[in-house]
Amino acid sequence: MAINIGYFMSESIQSFRRNWVMSLGAVITIYLSLLLVGASLASSMIVGQVVRSVEEKVSIRVFLKDGAAPADVDAMNKALVADARVKDVTYTSKEKALEEFKLTMADSPEIIDQLEVNPLPASLDVDLEKPQDVTAVVEMIKANPNFIKVADRPDDPEKSLKYGQQIVNQLFAFTRVLRAVGVVFIVMLAVISLIFINNTIRIAIYARRKEIGIMRLVGASNWFIRTPFLLEGTLQSLLGAFLALLTLGSIQWFVMPKVKEIISFMPVSLSVGSSVQISLILVLSGVIIGLAGSAVALRRYLKV
Amino acid sequence: MISMRNVSKTYGADKPALYDVNVEIEQGEFVFLVGHSGSGKSTFIRLMQRELLPSEGTIVVAGQDLTKMKNWKVPYLRRNIGCVFQDFKLLPNKTTYENVAFALEVIGRSKHVIRTQVPEVLRLVGLEEKINSYPDELSGGEQQRVSIARAFVNRPPLLLADEPTGNLDPATSLGIMSLFSRINKTGTTVLVATHDREMVDSMRKRVIALENGRVIRDQDRGVYGYGD
Ligand SMILES: Nc1ncnc2c1ncn2[C@@H]1O[C@H](COP(=O)(O)OP(=O)(O)OP(=O)(O)O)[C@@H](O)[C@H]1O
Ligand SMILES: [Mg+2]
Numbered sequence: 001m002a003i004n005i006g007y008f009m010s011e012s013i014q015s016f017r018r019n020w021v022m023s024l025g026a027v028i029t030i031y032l033s034l035l036l037v038g039a040s041l042a043s044s045m046i047v048g049q050v051v052r053s054v055e056e057k058v059s060i061r062v063f064l065k066d067g068a069a070p071a072d073v074d075a076m077n078k079a080l081v082a083d084a085r086v087k088d089v090t091y092t093s094k095e096k097a098l099e100e101f102k103l104t105m106a107d108s109p110e111i112i113d114q115l116e117v118n119p120l121p122a123s124l125d126v127d128l129e130k131p132q133d134v135t136a137v138v139e140m141i142k143a144n145p146n147f148i149k150v151a152d153r154p155d156d157p158e159k160s161l162k163y164g165q166q167i168v169n170q171l172f173a174f175t176r177v178l179r180a181v182g183v184v185f186i187v188m189l190a191v192i193s194l195i196f197i198n199n200t201i202r203i204a205i206y207a208r209r210k211e212i213g214i215m216r217l218v219g220a221s222n223w224f225i226r227t228p229f230l231l232e233g234t235l236q237s238l239l240g241a242f243l244a245l246l247t248l249g250s251i252q253w254f255v256m257p258k259v260k261e262i263i264s265f266m267p268v269s270l271s272v273g274s275s276v277q278i279s280l281i282l283v284l285s286g287v288i289i290g291l292a293g294s295a296v297a298l299r300r301y302l303k304v
Numbered sequence: 305m306i307s308m309r310n311v312s313k314t315y316g317a318d319k320p321a322l323y324d325v326n327v328e329i330e331q332g333e334f335v336f337l338v339g340h341s342g343s344g345k346s347t348f349i350r351l352m353q354r355e356l357l358p359s360e361g362t363i364v365v366a367g368q369d370l371t372k373m374k375n376w377k378v379p380y381l382r383r384n385i386g387c388v389f390q391d392f393k394l395l396p397n398k399t400t401y402e403n404v405a406f407a408l409e410v411i412g413r414s415k416h417v418i419r420t421q422v423p424e425v426l427r428l429v430g431l432e433e434k435i436n437s438y439p440d441e442l443s444g445g446e447q448q449r450v451s452i453a454r455a456f457v458n459r460p461p462l463l464l465a466d467e468p469t470g471n472l473d474p475a476t477s478l479g480i481m482s483l484f485s486r487i488n489k490t491g492t493t494v495l496v497a498t499h500d501r502e503m504v505d506s507m508r509k510r511v512i513a514l515e516n517g518r519v520i521r522d523q524d525r526g527v528y529g530y531g532d
Contacts, residue, residue: 210395211406217382218406218407218454219411220410221380222375222379225410
């Protein structure tokens with residue numbers, strides 16, 4: 001077996017050199033396809049993280065007017081807690097709201113020191129089971145008769161509520177488009193890669209038709225005859241996958257830190273786990289494209 | 305060794321290339337297959353190699369029924385059949401030694417086996433001086449010896465030759481034939497398809513004559529025949 005591996009490798013490399021224009025074409029198309037696969041995987045993972053971080057912030061705040069009757073607040077609270085879509089309701093007093101505000105303004109404490117009265121309203125903070133329910137729960141709150149009684153701005157109830165449905169919707173729409181475009185491109189490039197590999201293997205078979213004839217004559221097994229070609233296709237696409245990984249790796253190392261500096265408020269970095277996952281997917285797709293492309297060519301052009 | 309029963313072979317819808325052929329060849333025999341061009345000699349040889357399947361009848365080679373043989377087993381059958389052709393079928397970018405060694409490499413023989421068997425068979429065919437020559441540096445007769453060495457290096461029990469002397473002059477052909485004779489003496493069954501009249505007449509071996517796909521004569525110690 002040890003002889004065989006050496007033999008197969010040298011056959012594949014020889015064939016690559018003999019037919020390097022086509023082989024390079026195959027490597028480049030696979031490189032581009034896998035680069036795109038990797039880039040769209042990475043970006044959809046990053047967008048997913050951003051969506052999740054935004055979703056976590058999707059809660060509804062009901063601002064309460066100063067001096068709202070505790071009984072009314074309690075009734076509102078009970079109505080919210082009773083709703084199945086609501087996970088949790090917390091009461092933030094005026095004092096707590098000011099403290100939180102102070103934390104966010106820690107850089108310029110003088111602003112807070114100038115305050116004579118606490119201008120911040122108390123609030124009921126509503127956490128939801130699912131972020132998609134935001135609009136429905138908002139409607140439910142508005143319909144509750146207690147809401148007007150406790151609302152900070154009874155004249156304009158909308159201003160007494162704060163929630164972030166719009167961003168989430170936009171992000172969801174964006175990821176959907178991204179995925180669709182990504183899938184179309186990837187399928188297209190995968191098909192082009194398959195055609196390229198198919199072609200290089202066809203030429204490789206043609207270049208070696210005399211050897212193949214003799215191998216068949218002296219009784220080389222079918223797998224022995226096929227393996228160099230399968231290996232050749234697989235090596236080409238692994239080379240493409242390797243180059244794609246190299247490119248994505250350099251982007252991750254050299255470009256992403258700069259991006260992170262610019263948009264520091266969003267979690268745009270990839271975890272080690274995600275990077276490993278993407279690398280595995282790329283290598284595996286490379287192997288599959290290579291094997292499939294050469295297998296199709298062998299079926300069509302090599303009668304054993 | 306070889307047993308053909310009621311074998312017919314028709315390509316497409318034409319008249320059959322072989323028709324109702326019945327032939328028995330014993331282990332260790334030397335047999336000439338003669339006939340005019342188009343009489344079906346090559347078709348006969350290709351049926352033996354299971355390059356082709358018969359349209360009708362059964363063929364048993366080395367105890368195996370070729371008509372029932374699974375495709376994946378065919379390579380293992382071919383390891384027991386050496387083949388020699390008119391056009392030598394040597395690889396131009398390989399030396400004599402490499403061409404012969406190739407036949408063993410591709411059936412997975414070890415380096416040790418290759419290093420001992422290749423020089424031995426090259427000595428047998430009288431080419432020990434030319435082991436590092438490329439095919440284009442060899443005469444036709446020498447090239448044919450390389451191809452016989454390659455066919456015989458794995459010591460197959462059956463050797464098939466289709467017009468092995470078709471491209472060679474009479475003196476060289478005689479040398480090739482005596483080589484087949486020597487190989488036959490080691491116990492290998494040899495089947496040679498030819499229309500080389502002098503050769504057949506001088507060797508006085510068994511002769512099977514084909515005409516229009518039919519066996520018209522099967523004669524021990526025979527001659528080429530045909531009155532033309
Ligand atoms: N692949 C093929 N397809 C169709 N017809 C074929 C094929 N091979 C051979 N034939 C026909 O079968 C018949 C026998 O051919 P075959 O090659 O066996 O003859 P042969 O005796 O070897 O002739 P030669 O001495 O010229 O080599 C011929 O009529 C030929 O035209
Ligand atoms: Mg012929």
